[in-house]
Amino acid sequence: MLIKAYAKINLSLDVVGKREDGYHILKMIMQTIDLYDLINIKKTCKGINISCNRQYVPTDERNLAYKAADLFMKTYDVNEGVDIYIKKYIPVAAGLAGGSADAAAVLKAMKSMYRPDVKDEEIMRLGLNIGSDVPYCAVGGTALCEGIGEEITRLNNFKNHILVVVKPPFGVSTKEVYKNLDINKIKRHPNTKLLISAIEENNLHTLARNMKNVLENVTLSKHIILKGIKQEMINMGAKGTLMSGSGPTVFAFFDDMLKAQICYDKMKKRYRETFITRTI
Template sequence: MKARAKINLSLDITSRRPDNYHEIKTIMQSIDLHDNMVIEIINKGIELECNYPKVPCDNRNIAYKAAELFMNKYSAKYGIKCGVKIKIDKNIPVAAGLAGGSSNAAAVLIGMNKLFNCRINISELISTGKQLGADIPYCIMGGTVLAEGIGDVLSRLMSIPKTYIVLVVPKIEVSTKWVYENFNFDKVSKRPDINLLLSAISKGDVKILADNMVNVLETVTAEKFDVINDSKQKLKDFGALGSLMSGSGPSVFGIFKDKVSAYMAYQKIKCNDYNLFVTETT
């Protein structure tokens, strides 16, 4: 199975809730960068293997938690009497604002549903995924989506035309929790015009989309790490139609008009300070 990364084509925070969660409005887009996952039936229990040593292979891993939740919720109902082994071949950088962990958890829920022939509909899977994390409902749905609430109120949008993306991932890790805890509404001077972006998407106008992307969380992450704005500027200098930090960072992406210009930028930016990827929207 492919567990795809996501980028945020815009991200706005509209309020802070009494439970300290934030209400957001964001346009999410899946990209072809992905982890490869295999889910197999074993006699009992849950086993997890991952090729990346920093990823825990026990119940601290959200993919493991997804399998545990699925078993607890559906084993009796669907007569599941065995266990699963999950293998993750990691390509998505960790703690990078690309929903790598959430996409793994979503893939586990989707994969176990198919493996055990439960035929649980997508709405119920999304509701189950929400119990584990705010990005998981989107990762189950995929594509081009407007996400509201805490990221769990999803509206599918028209798919944007196939677009080439250069992804710059600085070699730092950023805690999503830290970014949201340090977000200050008073420091936001520019917010995304979501209606303009939705109109651009409905018309398939990638240039207007790229010109008007805004992520208010840059006021936290880019303020602390200069490499965020440096990466955005490099992408623009080498031909990006627009560039933005994804999620809480530190990943930054640029939208390019075609595959050739994307690979030219990749060659010019390539250095040991970043992990660099050329990918495309899916």
């Protein structure tokens, strides 16, 4: 079975509190984009075998796709095995939920292969044991995600909007970013109601001007290059730019394909992992 595992961006990311167990309480608007890994999954006699076109991607228990397959098999007493090949296009450690998307795709594929009677909500709950982005990745589209990622409210589809995505040549540890975030020092929070209203009206201008990610306070101060990338894209006609997740990937919305193409061409010369794509 061949399945696409789509990347996500954050149209907003707010941290509204912290639980006693140390997890941050989030309020964020997530959006699927047309950038994906290809997952080829086949039944085997036993065991879990992961392979990937990128040598730096772990293919053992550290891989979220492996964890997803293992969790599914243990939860539903699957005695057979799976062979999973990941053709990776989504950048790693980028804030685009590539690993979570792969895990969600594996859970959905295994549901289809082994337990089609299982409800989608059950798959989402299972996914939360793997990572906070996995439940959303199992749903996709445009959604408000709250709690630690498990409370998902579907929003109007904000599809077919052009964006340029730039991933600089370094990764960022999500754990470290949250560790260095001081909630009390956050001066400006996203206006989530305004952003949802803009999505309902399909108003790119209002949304792009009001996007906000509080984790930029940490990542942009450590990696000044990201501020330069954002400003460059604005100078080339972007309607708005934002860092996705904990970074370091930044994206920009355009209302004109020619401007987006010029931006893409210029960024691609310096940053290998640059993409021109759309919201879906």
